[in-house]
Structures are given as structure tokens and as C-alpha cells.
Amino acid sequence: MxxxxxFLAGLVFxxxxxxxxxxxxxxxxxxxxxxxxxxxxxxxxxxxxxxVGSIGFFVAGRRxxxxxxxxxxxxxxxxxxxxxxxxxxxxxxxxxxxxxxxxPALVAVGAGYVKGFVFVVAMVAGMLxxxxxxxxxxxxxxxxxxxxxxxxx
Amino acid sequence: xxxxWTVFTPWSALAGxxxxxxxxxxxxxxxxxxxxxxxxxxxxxxxxxxDAPWRAAFVAGLxxxxxxxxxxxxxxxxxxxxxxxxxxxxxAIVGIGTRYCTGCTSGxxxxxxxRLSPRSLVATLAFMAAGFATVFATRHIFAx
Numbered sequence: 525m526x527x528x529x530x531f532l533a534g535l536v537f538x539x540x541x542x543x544x545x546x547x548x549x550x551x552x553x554x555x556x557x558x559x560x561x562x563x564x565x566x567x568x569x570x571x572x573x574x575x576v577g578s579i580g581f582f583v584a585g586r587r588x589x590x591x592x593x594x595x596x597x598x599x600x601x602x603x604x605x606x607x608x609x610x611x612x613x614x615x616x617x618x619x620x621x622x623x624x625x626x627x628p629a630l631v632a633v634g635a636g637y638v639k640g641f642v643f644v645v646a647m648v649a650g651m652l653x654x655x656x657x658x659x660x661x662x663x664x665x666x667x668x669x670x671x672x673x674x675x676x677x
Numbered sequence: 678x679x680x681x682w683t684v685f686t687p688w689s690a691l692a693g694x695x696x697x698x699x700x701x702x703x704x705x706x707x708x709x710x711x712x713x714x715x716x717x718x719x720x721x722x723x724x725x726x727x728d729a730p731w732r733a734a735f736v737a738g739l740x741x742x743x744x745x746x747x748x749x750x751x752x753x754x755x756x757x758x759x760x761x762x763x764x765x766x767x768x769a770i771v772g773i774g775t776r777y778c779t780g781c782t783s784g785x786x787x788x789x790x791x792r793l794s795p796r797s798l799v800a801t802l803a804f805m806a807a808g809f810a811t812v813f814a815t816r817h818i819f820a821x
Contacts, residue, residue, distance in 0.1 A: 534738025544693020572694020580702020616807025650772020
């Protein structure tokens with residue numbers, strides 16, 4: 525059931541990305557180009573998504589269980605640290621270079637764009653590199669602590 | 678600031694945004710999770726997780742969205758100006774960056790701001806600023 529709803533959520537999310545025009549990197553770059561001929565569309569996409577999403581999250585935040593009766597697993601991390609900011613800055617640079625972020629790139633793959641596929645393969649490679657870095661850092665930290673257990677967020 | 682009224686699509690942007698918001702709300706209420714694409718994909722890359730099926734299902738939904746959309750209307754055109762070297766470096770940077778900040782436009786931008794998360798607000802301001810700066814550099818300083 526949760527697998528079916530995840531599929532439907534992904535499907536509806538993807539259709540929203542297509543309808544909003546965000547599958548098209550040229551449109552995203554048009555928004556990020558403040559100094560050029562500016563296309564404010566992306567701001568309205570975010571506005572529309574947040575207007576509807578906030579109702580859902582407001583209700584979800586007051587519940588202890590999901591509609592399926594399983595526990596709510598919304599994020600509880602609140603730390604604002606260098607890791608968050610530098611990661612976000614890095615992501616923004618990549619976003620501004622190609623005009624793709626993860627969701628629209630996956631939708632572009634489904635629409636048959638080879639360039640979307642190349643971006644996604646590189647993105648997954650980047651995520652695997654992150655996993656590798658984190659694992660070796662955890663191992664080093666564990667060795668330094670003299671304990672066997674590495675911790676991870 | 679010069680708004681290009683020939684490309685600005687306010688109604689489809691708002692409508693598409695509302696659809697995205699519905700998907701995020703559905704996912705929060707039924708699955709109890711944040712619909713953050715980078716986190717959902719990133720979680721698939723960790724070995725032996727019991728939640729691989731729902732993650733794969735969400736990604737499958739995203740990838741199949743164009744096929745479903747095409748049953749009702751013609752898909753809008755897509756212009757990808759970036760060449761392959763740029764796509765590869767941009768993809769790798771997005772992959773690493775989103776995992777470090779634990780979110781992207783969907784997780785922090787849409788869901789995080791919907792939840793009034795200060796952490797997501799900081800992340801969104803940072804990646805927006807970096808995106809603006811990058812496009813300014815590539816289009817107006819180096820004129821690539």
C-alpha cells in the first residue's frame with residue numbers, strides 16, 4: 525500500500541513538474557538569470573506548491589500516525605551548520621550550470637532525453653562518492669575514538 | 678529587473694506548483710515522509726534497506742510521468758543548452774551537494790518551506806543564491 529502511494533506521489537509530482545514547465549532546464553535558467561530577461565515562473569511554482577503543501581504538512585504534523593496507521597517519519601533534524609550551507613551552495617552551483625535539479629532530471633529521463641540521462645548518471649555517481657566519503661570518514665573517526673561503532677546521520 | 682513576458686507562464690506555473698504540492702501532501706499524509714527527490718534517490722544507494730521498494734516506486738512514478746502525461750496532451754518542449762562536459766560536472770556537483778545538505782528543491786524548497794523549517798529556509802536561500810550567482814557568472818561575466 526505504501527509502495528503504491530509512493531508510486532502515485534512520484535507520478536503526480538512528475539506531472540506537476542511537466543505542467544509547471546520545470547522539466548525544461550531553459551525555463552529554470554530563465555528564472556536564475558536575474559540580470560537577463562527574467563522568467564519569474566519558478567517562483568510561482570514554489571508558491572503554488574507551498575500553498576497546497578503547507579496544508580498537508582500542517583495536518584501531517586499534528587498526527588502521530590499516517591493515514592495507513594504507520595508512524596510519521598518527518599525530519600526532526602534542526603541543526604543549521606556548515607555542512608548544510610556548503611552542501612546547499614554546491615548544489616546551487618550545479619543547478620545553475622545545467623538548469624537541472626534531481627526531480628526534473630528524472631522526469632526528463634522518462635521523456636527520453638539523453639542529456640537528462642547523462643545528468644542523472646553523473647548525479648548518482650556524485651551521491652555514491654558522498655557515500656564513500658562518509659563511510660571512510662566514519663571509519664577514520666571510529667579508529668580515532670578506538671571504538672568499533674561509526675555513527676552516521 | 679526585466680521580466681520577459683513572452684516566456685513567463687504564471688498560470689501553468691501556479692497550477693503545476695499546486696499539483697506538486699498535492700503530491701507532497703499525499704506523501705506526507707500517507708507515507709509520513711517528506712517528498713525529497715535527492716533523499717529518496719540517495720537512500721536507494723545504501724545497501725540492504727527495507728524501504729528500497731517505496732523509494733524505487735516513487736522514482737518509477739517520476740520517470741513514468743511523461744508517458745502518462747502524453748496520453749492526455751503533447752509534452753511541452755525541452756531545451757537543454759548544456760553540453761555533455763557541463764552536464765556531467767553539474768550532475769556530480771548536484772549529487773554530492775544535495776546529499777551534504779540532505780535535500781534539494783523538492784525536499785528543502787517545497788516540503789521544508791511548507792513545514793516552516795528554518796533549516797530548509799537556510800538551505801533554499803543558499804542554493805538559490807548560488808544558482809543566481811552561477812548563472813550570472815556563466816551568462817554575464819564569462820558569456821559562455
